[in-house]
Amino acid sequence: MRRGFEFLKKLKKNNNREWFHEHKSEYDLIKEENKQFFNQIYSELQKHDRLTKVHISRINRDIRFSKDKTPYKSNFGAGYARLKPMLRGGYYIQLGPDTSFVGGGFWAPNKEDLLRIRQEFEMDSSGITSITSDKTFLNYFGELQGEEGVKNAPKGFDKDHPAIDLIKKKQFVVKRKFTDVEVFSDDFQKEVIRTFLAMRPFFDYMSEVLTTDTNGESLFQ
Template sequence: MAFRGWPQEAFEFYEELETNNSRDWWLAHKATYDSAVKAPMEELMAAVADEFGPMRLFRPNRDVRFSKDKSPYKTAAAAMTATDGAACYVQLSSEGLMVGGGQYHLASDQLTRFRDAIADDDTGTALAQICDDLRSDGYEVAAAETLKTAPRGWDKDHPRIDLARMKGAVVLTHLPRAKWMSTAKALGRITDVWR
């Protein structure tokens, strides 16, 4: 079946889950999750697989073993491409969509190459300009972890120290809940961000 966006029930499901995050509520509303959230997400995953690669849907359950917050369910549904390189990501919540891509956390050898590119005047200046342009266009440039101080061997006053402190690089945009998210236009809006 072709992806036609998420019905309004998907957003309403997460609004209600935010205030009723319990196993009893989840079980009573699981059919809504399956039809309004999971099924459209799987349709999206199938629609983008040829161009962006296979995606995986994250489990709705939270790992609460070491958390003070014992809410059993995530208040958003998310899917990500399952590649070794940069990934594409989409998340649905009561507020709308978060769409982005990149490498959330770089391996040690990747981080070394990333910082070498930042240190180089040509590639580093170009990368900083790309990040500035993305931020000007309303995108967020982030990482899973950002150092509080300069990395070892870096001058704390380096002109691109903000990039060097990042241990990954992702570009995200937050799209507030809108009617187009419940239409086939959602596919184009999501893939435009990924491209």
């Protein structure tokens, strides 16, 4: 992991195709090490959950719609999706100098799922608040994060609803940051798994919401 971080530091200072191609052999070795690391996490996590295959992010940036035209990322990342339709939520890990974190949740729910989540919070927010106020959740993540979709209230919802802060969200994610020292520790991979498993009550609750209608009846018979 240290070698990978040193490579990323140099890449950040020399973020151009010429430099990258000159150091491609070094990157290929690091890429293979990362693949093994991310696949080991997948294998371990699969013992506790049902996942689709791991998606390891490419080092190349998508610069088509970005003002930043630097071609390469300054981090490594991988995502692990749960097996739909009954299991919802996705795990994610990012590794990079001073930018490492483990996260998960619902980054971009489609409009139907977003509406269903908001309806659940409108009817009864005690389920989600009991999870986000739990000691384990607080120790690992602190709070439920995610961008708000509207300033006041989504259409059809009361801006004075007690759970309006939850209802306004368009993303529902959790995140735990790691220092470089923590990433380099022998226990890091196990700590990643423990962090992912701490998301399960949140994932399981949201999965139940998204696989039932507002009467609590299953959408999948």
